[in-house]
Amino acid sequence: MEKVALFATCLTDTLYPATARATVRLLERLGCGVDFPLGQTCCGQLHFNTGYRDHATGLAKRFQHTFDGYDAVVTPSGSCAGMVRDVHPKLGAGTPRTYELSEFLVDVLDVTDVGAYFPHxxxxxxxxxxxxxxxxxxxxxxxxxxxxxxxxxxxxxxxxxxxxxxxxxxxxxxxxxxxxxxxxxxxxxxxxxxxxxxxxxxxxxxxxxxxxxxxxxxxxxxxxxxxxxxxxxxxxxxx
CATH class of the missing domain: 3.40.50 (Rossmann fold)
Incomplete structure (x- = not known):
């Protein structure tokens, strides 16, 4: 996997940055080089779900432009991954290969034991x-x-x-x-x-x-x- 991008999501970036840092640390430990494109914003889910389709379309196309060229886009959010994969194409936006974190680990990297230790x-x-x-x-x-x-x-x-x-x-x-x-x-x-x-x-x-x-x-x-x-x-x- 040559070029992996982190899509942090607006909620994680704003309120839970430790999750984004943990995602990068985990992926790098597994041998992935991870970029964080600074042009990323919201996936548009909030706008789409409340009826602002035009605003959501603009954000979907921005997502496509921001993450174009990466082998994979990984996000610690099933909700936002679902928005990108299921809704963005309906808004006329191309969809970079986007994975929720567990999908990427199991389906793409083919790993389940990531070397973690958590005694709780x-x-x-x-x-x-x-x-x-x-x-x-x-x-x-x-x-x-x-x-x-x-x-x-x-x-x-x-x-x-x-x-x-x-x-x-x-x-x-x-x-x-x-x-x-x-x-x-x-x-x-x-x-x-x-x-x-x-x-x-x-x-x-x-x-x-x-x-x-x-x-x-x-x-x-x-x-x-x-x-x-x-x-x-x-x-x-x-x-």
């Missing part, structure tokens, strides 16, 4: 776009099962939505809150110390609820777990 009890939430739009299936779980020291606990009713859904959480706050309560109950039933997922948006939503409950469960992106080693262990990000 963990449960995994499969986000809606990664599960339903991308069909990543067991790939994140295969990666997690290979992490040394990690105690992986199955999440009850894992396939149920957490209730975030971008603007859905704003427009349908009561329904979103009820869905979040169900998801938090499932997380707490596992007794996990850490909740992981492939989208910071879902981790933000669920983690915010758990924080308000003072539940003691920490949301950690999949990339940060996979980047953690005995020599360079994961540490909570400070803001």
């Amino acid at each position: 009890r963990v449960t995994y939430h499969p986000t809606c776009h990664s599960l339903r739009m991308l069909g990543v299936g067991e790939k994140p779980l295969r990666l997690l099962r290979a992490v040394r020291g990690l105690d992986l606990v199955e999440l009850p009713k894992a396939a149920e939505c957490c209730g975030f859904g971008g603007t859905f959480a704003v427009k349908n706050a009561d329904t979103s809150t009820a869905m979040l309560a169900d998801k938090m109950r499932s997380v707490l039933d596992t007794g996990a110390e850490v909740l992981t997922a492939s989208d910071n948006s879902c981790l933000m939503h669920i983690g915010g609820g758990l924080s308000r409950l003072r539940a003691g469960v920490r949301p950690v992106h999949l990339a940060e777990i996979l980047a953690s080693t005995e020599e360079e262990p994961w540490a909570p990000a400070t803001r």
Whole structure:
């Protein structure tokens, strides 16, 4: 793999930069050279989902121009990868080969043991776009099962939505809150110390609820777990 570009996503770049750094560290450890094109912005999902098709089209074409020429574009977001692959072509934009992180590791690099070490009890939430739009299936779980020291606990009713859904959480706050309560109950039933997922948006939503409950469960992106080693262990990000 000669030229790999990181698409950080606007949410990760703004609020969770540790996830982007972890993605780069992981990919470089596996022998990939990683670029971060400075022209990248939003994938346009927010605009498209709220009816601003023209704005989304402009962002889709900017994405195409920014990432043109790379062998692969890797993003730590199933949601944004799904937008690029499924919606951008409908907006008339060419689509560079774009992968959610676990897809790239398993399908392209053909690796499940990435040399990670993470001695914590963990449960995994499969986000809606990664599960339903991308069909990543067991790939994140295969990666997690290979992490040394990690105690992986199955999440009850894992396939149920957490209730975030971008603007859905704003427009349908009561329904979103009820869905979040169900998801938090499932997380707490596992007794996990850490909740992981492939989208910071879902981790933000669920983690915010758990924080308000003072539940003691920490949301950690999949990339940060996979980047953690005995020599360079994961540490909570400070803001």
